[in-house]
Amino acid sequence: MMHKNLLALPLLAALATACNSSPTAADAAAKPDLLRAALDTTVAPGDDFFSYANGTWIKNHPIPASESNAGIGIEVQKEIYARLRETSIEAAKASAAAGSNQQKIGDFWAVGIDSVKADKLGAMPIKAELDRIAAMKTVAEVPAVVAHEIQLGVRALIGPRVGQDDKNSDKMAMYLYQSGLGLPNRDYYFNTDNRTKGVRRAYVRHVASTFKLLGQDSTAANANAARVMALETSLAKSSRKLEALRDPYKNYNKMTVAQLGKLTPGIDWQTWFGQLGAPRVDTVIVGQPEFYQTVGQLLKTKPVEDWKAYLTWQVARGFAPTLSRPFVDENFKFYGTTLSGAKAMRPRWKRVLDMQENALGDALGQLFVKEYFKPEAKARYDTLxxxxxxxxxxxxxxxxxxxxxxxxxxxxxxxxxxxxxxYPDKWKDYSALTIDRSSLTANVMRANAWRYNYQLHKLGKPVDRTEWRMTPQTYNASYSTSNNEIVLPAAAFAIPTLLDxxxxxxxxxxxxxxxxxxxxxxxxxxxxxxxxxxxxxxxxxxxxxxxxxxxxxxxxxxxxxxxxxxxxxxxxxxxxxxxxxxxxxxxxxxxxxxxxxxxxxxxxxxxxxxxxxxxxxxxxxxxxxxxxxxxxxxxxxxxxxxxxxxxxxxxxxxxxxxxxxxxxxxxxxxxxxxxxxxxxxx
CATH class of the missing domain: 3.40.390.10 (Collagenase (Catalytic Domain))
Structure with a gap:
């Protein structure tokens, strides 16, 4: 994947005015030259070509307080955010037909931007999920709750996903991957350098602070934060390192559900898959068997109070950006500042647009490609x-x-x-997704559930090799091993300040x-x-x-x-x-x-x-x-x-x-x- 180190968002109008013939050097000479303008000629290209090529641009573009970086991706997105915002405001004002993409875009925006409503609701939008967790009396109830939360988009304990079988790409398979950590990966739990140790300490404080926002007193919040950290550390210990996850053979362990049960004595996988919405699964591809052995052991040895703390945290963490200002601030303090270095939060409208892209990306994509990626531009890049x-x-x-x-x-x-x-020839159909103005959290939960079910329903069906896994307004690109394809969204070709x-x-x-x-x-x-x-x-x-x-x-x-x-x-x-x-x-x-x-x-x-x-x-x-x-x-x-x-x-x-x-x-x-x-x- 190209990976431009930024959030997956959209297109630049620069692509709209492409010529049928490729521009020449003479054409370029008649325009301000952005390559020349970016150079830092005090640096020798043979010593540091990156700084030579980009040094003046970097000096003239300090990192905004709300960002963890400044770069071409941020510049591409500036105009896109403005256009998405305008489209969303218009959709919110329109009397769009119920169930239409315009209605969904408009309602998602309207309730998302309403900070007053979010502040009034507080933690109410996740109360039903917290109550479900609090009602657990025994560890035997944990798998069912985990299954429910996963379908809402919570990264809780296990990592089921549906994808093409690595060894039979015409078949869709159920995968189980390591998951369930609140820190970015296993190294954050064990590295001994001062920077990482500081992140760990800040993380435990952050978990405790979140529990306090949910109404727990200091004693309970600190105790529950310690429970979370201990349980996650156990999961991390059995999680593979970044480089080990890149070996496709070692991360392909196909087994029957019965064999999976032998790997993890005490777990009733057939029931668990049923709770995950996949009762007919008979084989599964386990990425990291040792991780699931640990899951089985923890479900035997950890008391129900530990699981309540862990699952409460995972739900609160997952939806904190959608809740009232105290939750948003606390979430940003750790994930935005401690982990990424941002000094100020991005404006609410940008954060809502990011969530909207995640929920309704294809609906937005349909609107944009019609206007901003003309046939001439597509022809140029097809030829390229x-x-x-x-x-x-x-x-x-x-x-x-x-x-x-x-x-x-x-x-x-x-x-x-x-x-x-x-852009794709065929767009995703969001007719089964309900979006309304009840709360931002509810819309995000329903969008997550829609996406989960969209993937789940592929089991047992022919593989659709025409499907796009990126929206056209995504500034990124990818290669798929299973489809043997390259995906090049329109936005990947956008150059800030320069018409194609x-x-x-x-x-x-x-x-x-x-x-x-x-x-x-x-x-x-x-x-x-x-x-x-x-x-x-x-x-x-x-x-x-x-x-x-x-x-x-x-x-x-x-x-x-x-x-x-x-x-x-x-x-x-x-x-x-x-x-x-x-x-x-x-x-x-x-x-x-x-x-x-x-x-x-x-x-x-x-x-x-x-x-x-x-x-x-x-x-x-x-x-x-x-x-x-x-x-x-x-x-x-x-x-x-x-x-x-x-x-x-x-x-x-x-x-x-x-x-x-x-x-x-x-x-x-x-x-x-x-x-x-x-x-x-x-």
Whole structure:
């Protein structure tokens, strides 16, 4: 996944005015050059290309108090938020037909923006759920309550989901994954550095403070917070580390419900699946068996009071952003400030729009693509995809480490990758989702339940490979191993302040061709994606010798990124980030050879004093134009399979010979690597 380090939200009108023909270097020269304007020429590109490419922009764009970072994604979203807000206000005022998408958008907005009503309601919107938990008398009742809360969107104890069977992509399967933690992942419970220990202490205080807001006195709140922390620590101890979750074979453990019962003595899984709405499940794919063994043990050994505290916390945590101001503030204090470093809360209207996108994303998407992603724009990026695919095919044919028989299979997989560009042909049907003006919390709960049931109903049905898993207004992109597809939402191509018609090919091939299209294609052949075949099945299609040679190259990129240090002593996790680092490097070299076939590259004319090759690399760096608060950066290093933005630029550039050529990089400069140390995969 490209992952631009921001919330999944929307489109820029810049895409609306694309030309049928690609802009030329002469066209670009007649406009203010955003690539040139962003440069910090006091930095040598061979020492720190990220800062050279983006330094002036970063200096001129301090991080807003309400954000954990400032970057191109935030800039893309500014106009989108304004347009979504306008659309939502109009929908709220309209006398829309009951059950229509406009009515749902309008009602979600109207009750969401009503802070007075939310403050009057206090914790009332979750009272029924809290009462359900409080009524438990024995631990035997815990699974039923967990099942109910999960359907409302609460991450409670277990992680069921429905998805394509990794080894039979034509079938939908029930998966069970590790889940149930209030901190981002297991490392937060065990790392001993001062930063993480401080987060743990703050977390326990936050849990206690939330209990106090629910009416508990200090003694009870502190005792219950300790219960929560102890139970979550037990779950964390059996949770796998970030890098371990990227091994598809080790995280694929298919078993019958009877075998699952033997793994977890004492749990009646058939009944539990029935309570989860899936009574006919007979087999399940368990991601982390040791985690579920611990779940079974905890359900035997932890008293009901511990489970009441844990489930009360999970419900309160899950819905705190939808409740009255004290809950919102307390939630932000920990998750916004302590974990992410934001100094002020985002305005309510933006937070409501984020929730609305989560609940009704396709309904909003239908409204936007009609106006803001014209056929001309789609045609340009459809063509760009074809050109980058053709370039990748040439790279596969020319690599010296892959045998001829494996190349044949690799090319077959490449040409069977389905590109989904812009927006879906078929939209989700929200007719079964009720949205009204009773409370924001109720709408979020119902939307979560709708989404849960939407996925659950896929069990036993044919796989719909045409379905989109992103909305067109999402500033991100993805590769699906099971569908062997790349999803490229319209918003992924948006460039702030620049109309698509004014973006020359050098910029576009770097920004979209390399960092997005080439990146996602390469995911089909990274250390994880390469283990799936052309039909999306987990299956070894490489020869042993090819796989060994590939893994030797992967080991070099892992070592390279392990060597990068941030925040004094924190390191990038080279193994956890390997797939994304491979995709970044692959995207750059594949996109570059596609760009070399364009008229702009062949003519070689400078724009703003920059050669086409330089503009290409700067276009790539534009995609990672971002700086982050230390807290957010520390969290990313522990929880994210993507490297920080600076190293998504400097890391792969150090491996690309054409970058050395473009900027005259010499021995002794910080990014210089001798030929023998450079990674070359694709």
């Amino acid at each position: 995809v074809k050109n980058v695919v053709a370039s990748f095919a040439e790279h596969i044919k020319n690599v010296d480490w892959m045998s001829a028989p494996t190349k044949v299979v690799a090319l077959d997989k490449l040409h069977k990758i389905t590109p989904k560009v812009g 018609a004014d973006a020359d090919d050098a910029l576009v091939y770097g920004y979209a061709g390399a960092s997005t299209i080439g990146h996602e294609l390469t995911h089909g052949f990274d250390d994880e994606g390469s283990q799936y075949d052309a039909h999306g099945n987990l299956h070894e299609w490489w020869s042993k010798a090819d796989r060994q040679r590939f893994n030797q190259r992967v080991a070099v990129i892992v070592k390279q990124f392990n060597g990068y240090t941030l925040l004094d002593s924190m390191h990038i996790n080279g193994k956890a980030t390997a797939g994304e680092n491979i995709a970044d490097l692959g995207g750059i070299v594949i996109g570059l050879d596609a760009f070399k076939k364009t008229k702009e590259y062949k003519e070689g004319k400078k724009v703003g004093g920059l050669t086409p090759l330089q503009r290409y690399f700067l276009g790539y760096a534009l995609g990672w134009q971002e700086h982050d608060r230390d807290e957010a950066l520390a969290s990313q290093l522990l929880t994210d399979v993507h490297s920080p933005a600076q190293y998504r630029v400097n890391g792969p550039m150090a491996d690309v010979p054409a970058f050395y050529e473009a900027f005259g990089v010499k021995p002794g400069q910080k990014l210089y690597l001798p030929d023998s140390a450079r990674v070359k995969i694709w």
